[in-house]
Amino acid sequence: MTAISLPRRARMTVSQWRSLRNGLLFVSPAIIGLAIFTIWPIAQSLYYSFTDYNILQPPYWFGLENYEDLLKDRVFGIALSNTLIMVLIGLPIHLIFDILMALLLNSKVRGLPLYRTIFYIPSITPVVASAIVWLWLFNGQYGILNVILRWFGIAPIGWLTDPNWTKPALIFMGLWFGGNTILVYLAGLQDVPEEMLEAAELDGANALQKTWKITLPMISPIIFYTMIINIIGYFQYFSEAWVLTANREGAAGGPANSILFYSMYLYQTAFQQFKMGYASAMAWILFLIVLVATVILFRTSGWVYYHAENT
Amino acid sequence: MLNMKRRDFLRLSAAGGAAAALGGLPLSGLAARPTKQQAFLNYWTGWSGFEFDVLQGLVDQFNAEHPDIFINMTTVFGQYDKVLTAIAGGNPPDIVSAVWLRQLVGIAARDALTPLTEFAARDGIDGTGYFPQLWSNWQWNGELWGLMVTSNSNLLAYSPAVFAEVGATEAPKTLAELDEISMALEKVDSDGNIERVGILPAGLRWWGLVFGGTFYDEANQKITANDPKIVAALEWMAGYWSRLGPEKVAAFQSGFGDYLSTQNSFFVGKENITQVGEWFIQFQKQFAPDLEMNMMAAPPPEGGRANCTTFDGSVFAIPAGVQNPEASWTFIKWLSEDEHMGEFCYNIQNIPPKVAPASEERFVGDPRFQLALDLLNGENAFGPDKMPVNDFYGTRLTEAETAVKAGQISAQEALDRVTQEVQEELDKTLERLGI
């Protein structure tokens, strides 16, 4: 009995080979797409970030100068901090608010379909159209929000004219736009098994304890999922702020650049000033930030509780 | 609920295809279809509204007179940045006039335009007959980059009737008088909201020059935004904001109607001294024909410049890489002829850049127009600074102006910052260009 150690990857059977071929054929659009639209551009982007390139003239090697300039760029610092504030403050507010709304909706109220529709619809309206309504609502002198404030005797707020209020205004507006997340949470809540909750009740748990100890952990995968999806969205925040602040000359960002976000500044640098190299450097820095954020998110995801019975 | 057929997949795709086809319908169809032998030229203009209509009349005339060329004009509604975007994107229009004079050098420096030097030399256009201060602004680095068919100079408009309300019988000659009249005109309602103002000064470049400052030291290629006179100008402007309250002013301005309409803030009396060009004469005739409107030069402070104006305007140019620059040039040359230039300028009340048409009675018969013309020909008429980062400079100045008016930063600090940042940008650009 000779101990022949076969190589780990023994030859495949014909049907295995066919499966491999078929599998690759079917997913080929995705693989090709991955190469053309993701991997190759990322590499190109890195190259351009080391050049000075304005499209009309050939690229000009710049070394690390773009990155050095970024460190000194005052407006870049503002754009970066604005974006980070939205991610670290705006996103949690959005998600927490949506969870609370979903919990409310889950308490077996009548007319659920109607509520659901009302909360969902804003999220499918074109951003430009809806942002324009909010532009009017936020208007300092004629907007209904300030009219209501004056009614209560509070001084009117410069929602879009006071740099201290522009981000809260956006966050407030974002809650309106983000109603679809409420429905995602609701779907998850409805999957929480009744028996668990009843059992907890019999053990004497009140509503708060039930929610904290059972409901939330049960939907934690969904919460994690929405965090991931939304964090990308918040890092790429563009349309809402652009519609509210961009004027005819292409300047945007609101008073004191208070709602100039990373992708807006990148857009202006790349497509208005045509400094492609500089903009590519910006893009790469964002890439690295998001990478780090993703890793941190996944590393600290111990609180996510995966149920065993789902595939 | 699971009885679907694969036909439904086909149906879905068909629906998608139908949507595509339906969507495709409105895409075909132009107002007038050109023939195959014609050179089809796209011309992007910045004018809109009634000004566009006037120009369209001239374009139609050109098309009729030139059977081998068809000009298709569209407006970018004042969004001039679209031009550079299109040029950079590789599919530019054949002719543009949506380029500000202050942008010309910057765009030319980027190799985005086709130089007109040879065309002009061949056809005998060498600046004779043009106002020299304009002609010199279209040349840079040894080439001619564009021609203007219209030009503007800047001045203030006011209504004598409203002035009479506060006891002002004649136009202010000094800045102090202007302040006095303006403050007398201001009205605030019981809630503290602004109802009416005199002037809300804007445009640091203009007022900085009125105060006697210099923005660019051409000999040394130095940015001088923090010239003490410019700082003083900015502080004066911001003074209006801080006195009225930045929030109140912002709210007030957000309620202004469309500029190009009867609801223009000047025509409805919200603003009573406004900064305009001579083209505003035509606006008034169109939208407020019964309003009596006078114009005056910006009154200077002590040590400032009297009868100071800035001039700018749309420049006709040919983007780089167009297929038929010859045809493009034919249109620009035709429009620049005295007769056509005169007709266009008269109907939109702009100053023709050529001396002969500008001196015609139909123009100078109106004293307001004559004033604008005198300012343009005066010794204190300033064009844009001829340097490649002019646009960037303008953007940073506007940012500084906004910040100072909102009370976020002092004028000195803001302008120091602008000077430093724009100087860096300028140095880098000049180095890249090897100038």
Added chain:
Amino acid sequence: MANTSSPATPSLLYRSTWRQNRKTVEGIQKAIAYILLTFMALVYVFPLYWLVVTALKTDSEVFLVPPTLFPANPQWQNFLAATEYIPFWRYMGNTFLIAGLTIIGTLFSCTLVAYGFARIKWPGRNILFLAFLSTIMLPSQVTMIPLYITYRSMGWIGTIWPLVAPSFFGNALYVFLLRQFLLSIPQDLSDAARIDGANELGILWHVMLPLMRPALATVALFTFVGVYRDFLGPLIYLTDQDQWTISLGLKMFQNQYGAQWQLMMAASSLAMLPTLVLFFLTQRTFIKGIALTGIKG
């Protein structure tokens, strides 16, 4: 013997009051929930209400303070007038064209790709799937500029192809959704078809597709909404005004005529109609689709 009944009665009493208390507490909780929900629902609906109401006002009524909650004299012609200020229908048409092509591309590619990841077993499948999925986390800015430069060299700037072409190569989110769906279909169906001699393409066409209808409808709907709402893409690539989508058209309307709020609102309302109408016609598909995307991160 007399003692046996006494412990029972208090506990019975206790349980019934306990239930009564619980019912009241529940009742109060429900009432609070109703109040909060109704209040929030009103807040959510209000901007849309205000949109239509403002669209119906005259230009002077718009600026009244305090504002009227209902237009004094509804100006229905504002809706028509708004469409004459910009080439409204052309822009709508452009948007539908792009949406239609994108839907075709998405359905086509995502179905194929999802099938390959779900119904065929092959080595490296899971790793490749994860790699593909990770593109969700990629900020679009990183690839935006090189893609723009590439498209420019192909002469595609100013056309709709930069917006449509990528959809033919699969979309990670929708592939994920379809794969989830496909995974839940029992293996026996495929095996039965294989025994009958069908190849993978045949199985996909004859067996899977009919079952995938709801999921495909969801993907089509979400794709439509996504294209309709897209702003940055058209902003960068549609440099020719004739090709603009309704989002770009609205922004220009705002830049140019935005001070005429009633017309601006009218234009915005009209722009919103397609997605709203679509939603009301296909509500269930939307809601189910949300549940599908939300399951298991």
